Amino acid sequence: MVGDAWSALILRDASRGMTQFDQFRTSLGIAPNILSRRLKSLTEAGVLEKRRYSERPPRDEYVLTEAGREFIPILAAMGEWGRRYNGGGQPMSHLVDDTTGETIHALVIDESTGRPLREMPMRLVMPAA
Amino acid sequence: MVGDAWSALILRDASRGMTQFDQFRTSLGIAPNILSRRLKSLTEAGVLEKRRYSERPPRDEYVLTEAGREFIPILAAMGEWGRRYNGGGQPMSHLVDDTTGETIHALVIDESTGRPLREMPMRLVMPAA
DNA sequence: CAGCATCCGTCGCGATACTG
DNA sequence: CAGTATCGCGACGGATGCTG
Numbered sequence: 001m002v003g004d005a006w007s008a009l010i011l012r013d014a015s016r017g018m019t020q021f022d023q024f025r026t027s028l029g030i031a032p033n034i035l036s037r038r039l040k041s042l043t044e045a046g047v048l049e050k051r052r053y054s055e056r057p058p059r060d061e062y063v064l065t066e067a068g069r070e071f072i073p074i075l076a077a078m079g080e081w082g083r084r085y086n087g088g089g090q091p092m093s094h095l096v097d098d099t100t101g102e103t104i105h106a107l108v109i110d111e112s113t114g115r116p117l118r119e120m121p122m123r124l125v126m127p128a129a
Numbered sequence: 130m131v132g133d134a135w136s137a138l139i140l141r142d143a144s145r146g147m148t149q150f151d152q153f154r155t156s157l158g159i160a161p162n163i164l165s166r167r168l169k170s171l172t173e174a175g176v177l178e179k180r181r182y183s184e185r186p187p188r189d190e191y192v193l194t195e196a197g198r199e200f201i202p203i204l205a206a207m208g209e210w211g212r213r214y215n216g217g218g219q220p221m222s223h224l225v226d227d228t229t230g231e232t233i234h235a236l237v238i239d240e241s242t243g244r245p246l247r248e249m250p251m252r253l254v255m256p257a258a
Numbered sequence: 259c260a261g262c263a264t265c266c267g268t269c270g271c272g273a274t275a276c277t278g
Numbered sequence: 279c280a281g282t283a284t285c286g287c288g289a290c291g292g293a294t295g296c297t298g
Binding site: 002003004005012016046067069070071072073074076077078081084085086090091092093094095096097098099102104105106107108109110111112113114116117118120121122123124125126127128 | 131132133134141145175196198199200201202203205206207210213214215219220221222223224225226227228231233234235236237238239240241242243245246247249250251252253254255256257
Protein backbone atom coordinates (compact mmCIF):
# COMPACT_ATOMS: atom_id res chain seq x y z
CA MET A 1 0.00 0.00 0.00
CA VAL A 2 2.83 2.40 0.67
CA GLY A 3 5.32 0.74 -1.63
CA ASP A 4 5.68 3.74 -3.89
CA ALA A 5 7.43 7.06 -3.71
CA TRP A 6 4.62 9.16 -2.26
CA SER A 7 1.91 7.29 -0.37
CA ALA A 8 3.75 7.11 2.95
CA LEU A 9 4.48 10.83 2.78
CA ILE A 10 0.84 11.60 2.02
CA LEU A 11 -0.26 9.59 5.04
CA ARG A 12 2.31 11.34 7.19
CA ASP A 13 1.00 14.74 6.14
CA ALA A 14 -2.58 13.58 6.63
CA SER A 15 -1.69 12.62 10.20
CA ARG A 16 -0.55 16.19 10.75
CA GLY A 17 -4.00 17.42 9.90
CA MET A 18 -3.56 18.06 6.22
CA THR A 19 -6.72 17.45 4.23
CA GLN A 20 -6.77 19.41 0.98
CA PHE A 21 -5.40 18.60 -2.44
CA ASP A 22 -3.35 21.73 -2.69
CA GLN A 23 -1.95 21.37 0.80
CA PHE A 24 -0.49 18.01 -0.11
CA ARG A 25 0.68 19.31 -3.43
CA THR A 26 2.62 22.27 -2.11
CA SER A 27 3.89 20.42 0.94
CA LEU A 28 5.33 17.58 -1.10
CA GLY A 29 6.05 19.19 -4.44
CA ILE A 30 4.27 16.36 -6.18
CA ALA A 31 2.82 16.61 -9.68
CA PRO A 32 -0.97 17.09 -9.58
CA ASN A 33 -1.80 14.07 -11.71
CA ILE A 34 0.35 11.84 -9.54
CA LEU A 35 -1.20 13.20 -6.35
CA SER A 36 -4.64 12.56 -7.79
CA ARG A 37 -3.66 9.00 -8.62
CA ARG A 38 -2.25 8.32 -5.16
CA LEU A 39 -5.18 9.88 -3.30
CA LYS A 40 -7.48 7.66 -5.28
CA SER A 41 -5.49 4.51 -4.58
CA LEU A 42 -5.20 5.34 -0.87
CA THR A 43 -8.93 5.92 -0.77
CA GLU A 44 -9.57 2.60 -2.47
CA ALA A 45 -7.19 0.97 -0.01
CA GLY A 46 -9.42 2.24 2.79
CA VAL A 47 -6.93 4.46 4.59
CA LEU A 48 -8.27 7.78 3.34
CA GLU A 49 -11.83 8.95 2.99
CA LYS A 50 -13.00 11.56 0.53
CA ARG A 51 -15.53 13.95 1.98
CA ARG A 52 -17.34 16.83 0.38
CA TYR A 53 -17.20 19.83 2.67
CA SER A 54 -18.56 22.43 0.27
CA GLU A 55 -21.14 22.21 -2.47
CA ARG A 56 -20.68 25.55 -4.23
CA PRO A 57 -17.92 25.51 -5.17
CA PRO A 58 -17.53 21.72 -4.87
CA ARG A 59 -14.68 21.00 -2.49
CA ASP A 60 -13.47 17.69 -1.15
CA GLU A 61 -11.18 16.86 1.69
CA TYR A 62 -9.26 13.70 2.45
CA VAL A 63 -9.22 12.46 6.01
CA LEU A 64 -7.70 9.39 7.59
CA THR A 65 -10.04 6.49 8.27
CA GLU A 66 -9.59 4.41 11.41
CA ALA A 67 -7.42 2.03 9.42
CA GLY A 68 -5.38 4.99 8.26
CA ARG A 69 -4.95 6.37 11.76
CA GLU A 70 -3.86 2.94 12.95
CA PHE A 71 -1.18 2.87 10.30
CA ILE A 72 0.51 6.06 11.48
CA PRO A 73 2.36 4.39 14.40
CA ILE A 74 3.94 2.05 11.89
CA LEU A 75 5.24 5.03 9.94
CA ALA A 76 6.55 6.37 13.24
CA ALA A 77 8.33 3.10 13.92
CA MET A 78 9.90 3.23 10.47
CA GLY A 79 11.03 6.76 11.22
CA GLU A 80 12.57 5.64 14.49
CA TRP A 81 14.42 2.87 12.70
CA GLY A 82 15.68 5.22 10.00
CA ARG A 83 16.93 7.65 12.58
CA ARG A 84 18.91 4.93 14.34
CA TYR A 85 20.36 3.07 11.39
CA ASN A 86 20.35 5.49 8.51
CA GLY A 87 20.49 8.85 10.18
CA GLY A 88 24.27 9.07 10.13
CA GLY A 89 24.26 11.65 12.88
CA GLN A 90 22.47 14.13 10.70
CA PRO A 91 19.67 16.24 12.13
CA MET A 92 16.39 14.60 11.22
CA SER A 93 12.73 15.10 11.82
CA HIS A 94 11.35 13.40 14.90
CA LEU A 95 8.18 13.11 16.93
CA VAL A 96 7.46 14.94 20.16
CA ASP A 97 4.65 14.49 22.64
CA ASP A 98 2.37 17.40 21.91
CA THR A 99 1.47 17.90 25.57
CA THR A 100 4.82 17.46 27.31
CA GLY A 101 7.22 18.27 24.48
CA GLU A 102 9.21 15.14 25.21
CA THR A 103 10.76 13.25 22.31
CA ILE A 104 8.86 10.11 21.38
CA HIS A 105 10.68 6.86 20.68
CA ALA A 106 8.54 4.29 18.90
CA LEU A 107 8.89 0.72 20.09
CA VAL A 108 7.05 -2.40 18.96
CA ILE A 109 5.94 -4.68 21.77
CA ASP A 110 3.68 -7.68 22.22
CA GLU A 111 0.41 -6.31 23.50
CA SER A 112 -0.32 -9.07 26.01
CA THR A 113 3.11 -9.47 27.58
CA GLY A 114 4.49 -5.99 27.03
CA ARG A 115 7.81 -7.36 25.87
CA PRO A 116 9.67 -5.79 22.95
CA LEU A 117 9.21 -7.97 19.87
CA ARG A 118 12.88 -7.48 19.16
CA GLU A 119 13.83 -9.79 22.02
CA MET A 120 11.10 -12.38 21.68
CA PRO A 121 11.66 -15.75 20.06
CA MET A 122 8.73 -16.16 17.70
CA ARG A 123 7.42 -18.38 14.97
CA LEU A 124 5.36 -17.53 11.93
CA VAL A 125 2.33 -19.78 11.64
CA MET A 126 0.89 -20.19 8.16
CA PRO A 127 -2.82 -20.78 7.59
CA ALA A 128 -3.91 -24.22 6.52
CA ALA A 129 -3.45 -24.61 2.79
CA MET B 130 14.11 0.07 1.40
CA VAL B 131 11.19 -2.35 1.24
CA GLY B 132 9.18 -0.37 -1.28
CA ASP B 133 9.27 -3.09 -3.87
CA ALA B 134 7.50 -6.35 -4.42
CA TRP B 135 9.98 -8.67 -2.69
CA SER B 136 12.31 -7.10 -0.13
CA ALA B 137 9.91 -7.26 2.79
CA LEU B 138 9.21 -10.93 2.06
CA ILE B 139 12.92 -11.68 1.86
CA LEU B 140 13.49 -10.06 5.25
CA ARG B 141 10.57 -11.99 6.69
CA ASP B 142 12.04 -15.27 5.48
CA ALA B 143 15.48 -14.25 6.73
CA SER B 144 13.99 -13.69 10.17
CA ARG B 145 12.77 -17.28 10.09
CA GLY B 146 16.33 -18.48 9.70
CA MET B 147 16.52 -18.66 5.95
CA THR B 148 20.01 -17.88 4.63
CA GLN B 149 20.62 -19.44 1.22
CA PHE B 150 19.86 -18.22 -2.26
CA ASP B 151 17.90 -21.27 -3.25
CA GLN B 152 15.90 -21.28 -0.04
CA PHE B 153 14.62 -17.80 -0.76
CA ARG B 154 14.05 -18.67 -4.40
CA THR B 155 11.91 -21.74 -3.81
CA SER B 156 10.12 -20.24 -0.80
CA LEU B 157 9.04 -17.13 -2.69
CA GLY B 158 8.91 -18.34 -6.27
CA ILE B 159 10.97 -15.34 -7.32
CA ALA B 160 12.99 -15.20 -10.53
CA PRO B 161 16.70 -15.75 -9.82
CA ASN B 162 17.86 -12.52 -11.41
CA ILE B 163 15.40 -10.53 -9.34
CA LEU B 164 16.40 -12.31 -6.17
CA SER B 165 20.04 -11.60 -6.89
CA ARG B 166 19.25 -7.93 -7.39
CA ARG B 167 17.24 -7.65 -4.19
CA LEU B 168 19.79 -9.49 -2.06
CA LYS B 169 22.42 -7.10 -3.33
CA SER B 170 20.36 -4.01 -2.61
CA LEU B 171 19.39 -5.25 0.86
CA THR B 172 23.05 -5.93 1.54
CA GLU B 173 23.99 -2.44 0.41
CA ALA B 174 21.21 -1.06 2.59
CA GLY B 175 22.90 -2.69 5.56
CA VAL B 176 20.11 -5.04 6.61
CA LEU B 177 21.65 -8.22 5.22
CA GLU B 178 25.23 -9.41 5.38
CA LYS B 179 26.82 -11.72 2.84
CA ARG B 180 29.07 -14.31 4.40
CA ARG B 181 31.12 -17.01 2.77
CA TYR B 182 30.62 -20.26 4.61
CA SER B 183 32.36 -22.60 2.16
CA GLU B 184 35.41 -22.10 -0.04
CA ARG B 185 35.25 -25.18 -2.24
CA PRO B 186 32.67 -24.94 -3.67
CA PRO B 187 32.24 -21.22 -2.97
CA ARG B 188 29.03 -20.75 -1.02
CA ASP B 189 27.58 -17.60 0.50
CA GLU B 190 24.84 -17.07 2.99
CA TYR B 191 22.80 -14.00 3.79
CA VAL B 192 22.12 -13.19 7.41
CA LEU B 193 20.34 -10.29 9.06
CA THR B 194 22.49 -7.54 10.51
CA GLU B 195 21.48 -5.82 13.74
CA ALA B 196 19.69 -3.19 11.67
CA GLY B 197 17.91 -5.97 9.82
CA ARG B 198 16.86 -7.72 13.01
CA GLU B 199 15.55 -4.44 14.37
CA PHE B 200 13.39 -4.03 11.30
CA ILE B 201 11.54 -7.30 11.80
CA PRO B 202 9.18 -5.93 14.49
CA ILE B 203 8.06 -3.31 11.99
CA LEU B 204 7.18 -6.04 9.53
CA ALA B 205 5.29 -7.73 12.35
CA ALA B 206 3.39 -4.51 13.03
CA MET B 207 2.49 -4.26 9.36
CA GLY B 208 1.27 -7.84 9.47
CA GLU B 209 -0.86 -7.07 12.50
CA TRP B 210 -2.37 -4.11 10.71
CA GLY B 211 -3.08 -6.13 7.58
CA ARG B 212 -4.76 -8.82 9.59
CA ARG B 213 -7.06 -6.30 11.25
CA TYR B 214 -7.94 -4.11 8.31
CA ASN B 215 -7.36 -6.19 5.22
CA GLY B 216 -7.78 -9.71 6.46
CA GLY B 217 -11.46 -9.90 5.68
CA GLY B 218 -11.96 -12.78 8.07
CA GLN B 219 -9.76 -15.01 5.99
CA PRO B 220 -7.27 -17.29 7.70
CA MET B 221 -3.90 -15.57 7.62
CA SER B 222 -0.40 -16.16 8.84
CA HIS B 223 0.33 -14.84 12.31
CA LEU B 224 3.06 -14.80 14.92
CA VAL B 225 3.19 -16.97 18.00
CA ASP B 226 5.46 -16.82 21.01
CA ASP B 227 7.88 -19.66 20.41
CA THR B 228 8.09 -20.57 24.08
CA THR B 229 4.46 -20.27 25.19
CA GLY B 230 2.65 -20.76 21.88
CA GLU B 231 0.51 -17.69 22.57
CA THR B 232 -0.47 -15.49 19.65
CA ILE B 233 1.53 -12.28 19.45
CA HIS B 234 -0.16 -8.96 18.77
CA ALA B 235 2.25 -6.23 17.71
CA LEU B 236 1.64 -2.81 19.20
CA VAL B 237 3.63 0.39 18.79
CA ILE B 238 4.17 2.34 21.99
CA ASP B 239 6.26 5.25 23.17
CA GLU B 240 9.26 3.73 24.90
CA SER B 241 9.47 6.18 27.79
CA THR B 242 5.81 6.45 28.74
CA GLY B 243 4.59 3.06 27.54
CA ARG B 244 1.54 4.59 25.94
CA PRO B 245 0.28 3.36 22.56
CA LEU B 246 1.28 5.85 19.87
CA ARG B 247 -2.19 5.48 18.43
CA GLU B 248 -3.67 7.47 21.31
CA MET B 249 -0.96 10.06 21.77
CA PRO B 250 -1.23 13.59 20.44
CA MET B 251 2.07 14.22 18.73
CA ARG B 252 3.86 16.70 16.56
CA LEU B 253 6.47 16.18 13.88
CA VAL B 254 9.47 18.41 14.42
CA MET B 255 11.53 19.20 11.35
CA PRO B 256 15.28 19.80 11.57
CA ALA B 257 16.54 23.32 11.07
CA ALA B 258 16.78 24.11 7.37
C1' DC C 259 -8.85 25.29 -5.56
C1' DA C 260 -9.17 20.60 -7.31
C1' DG C 261 -8.58 17.92 -10.28
C1' DC C 262 -8.36 14.98 -15.33
C1' DA C 263 -6.07 13.77 -20.05
C1' DT C 264 -2.12 12.78 -22.58
C1' DC C 265 2.35 11.56 -23.58
C1' DC C 266 6.75 10.16 -22.32
C1' DG C 267 11.06 8.28 -19.83
C1' DT C 268 12.62 5.18 -16.40
C1' DC C 269 12.77 1.47 -13.45
C1' DG C 270 11.38 -2.94 -11.49
C1' DC C 271 9.50 -7.42 -12.38
C1' DG C 272 8.94 -11.86 -15.01
C1' DA C 273 10.50 -15.55 -18.17
C1' DT C 274 14.09 -17.85 -20.14
C1' DA C 275 18.61 -19.40 -21.00
C1' DC C 276 23.16 -20.04 -19.51
C1' DT C 277 27.56 -20.55 -16.26
C1' DG C 278 30.88 -22.09 -12.52
C1' DC D 279 23.84 -24.40 -5.30
C1' DA D 280 24.39 -19.64 -6.71
C1' DG D 281 24.11 -16.83 -9.47
C1' DT D 282 24.57 -13.75 -14.61
C1' DA D 283 22.68 -12.23 -19.36
C1' DT D 284 18.99 -10.81 -22.20
C1' DC D 285 14.53 -9.29 -23.47
C1' DG D 286 9.72 -7.66 -23.04
C1' DC D 287 6.24 -5.51 -20.31
C1' DG D 288 3.78 -2.80 -17.11
C1' DA D 289 3.60 0.52 -13.29
C1' DC D 290 5.03 4.67 -11.69
C1' DG D 291 6.62 9.40 -11.78
C1' DG D 292 7.13 13.93 -14.40
C1' DA D 293 5.70 17.68 -17.58
C1' DT D 294 2.22 20.02 -19.70
C1' DG D 295 -2.27 21.60 -20.79
C1' DC D 296 -7.16 21.89 -19.85
C1' DT D 297 -11.69 22.11 -17.02
C1' DG D 298 -15.28 23.55 -13.53
